[in-house]
Amino acid sequence: MTKPAIVADSGPLISLALIEQLDLLRQLYQQVLVPPAVWHEVTVKGRGLPGAEAVSQLTWLEVRTPEPQVLQPLSILVDPGEAEAIALAQTIADSIVLLDDSQARRVAERFNIPRIGTLGILRRAKKRGLIAAIRPHIEYLKANNIYMADNLVAAVLRDVGEEG
Template sequence: MINQIIIADSSPLISLAIIEQLELLPRLYQRVLLPPAVWNEVTVQGLGLPGAEAVSQVKWLEIEAPLPMLLEPLLILVDHGEAEAIALAKSTPNPIVLLDDAQARRIAERLGIPRIGTLGILRRAKKAGLIAEMKGYIEQLRNNGIYIRSSK
């Protein structure tokens, strides 16, 4: 387990739920935080959509709101869930933010926040011996309409 707190955005959370690998997060990280906007996107607005039920039943997710003064400037740059995840990471000790959106990842990088995406989680899980391979999961994500950039 990595001694970091991971703060998740909705897209990677849904992706991990679709491939039934949500449990990788607490096995890889000390704590798993979710901003209220992400919880709402996935479990309320996303009710009935892939991943919503799995996420809503997880007991180890901690819902935590970011500080408003950190959130406001981010809302003009990215969607509400991503903005809350980045803002929460700014005020969390030893954070890593789980984002798949390219714009949100660039903003986190500019703010000096470590970031990882769905594929990064799968890579870490494989390296830690938690999964045997990634190919099947990547194929499953693509088959469910999740965009995965081809490696060069």
């Protein structure tokens, strides 16, 4: 069963914007949330960079501030956007956090927060029939210097029948 809410970090938002698939988040989740640090990182600090304009135009994306007492211990472990995303996901029932950074994913795991990455979103979208193929998106992201572990890419492509 899909979680009702997803809390996004900057990296996956930018990746999905690059491949023009941001709408998958809205199609897969009832609520799409970003903390203020992620919004600022993508749309203000990132102005003029890939994804900034597309993300700033999303009317269904909700900016929500995490609780300071939940955020504080996370702030020493990961960057501000990741910390806020994990903290927000911690306080929203039945939510999942969208993270690609391996350190941030380990921190979320330590706090027992369900997590998914860009490849997981693409995998879920393909299995639901929302996209025809994942491989072209992966190739485009890699060509634009978005890092993805080869073994993870291979596993996802094998899972959706696109290996080889």
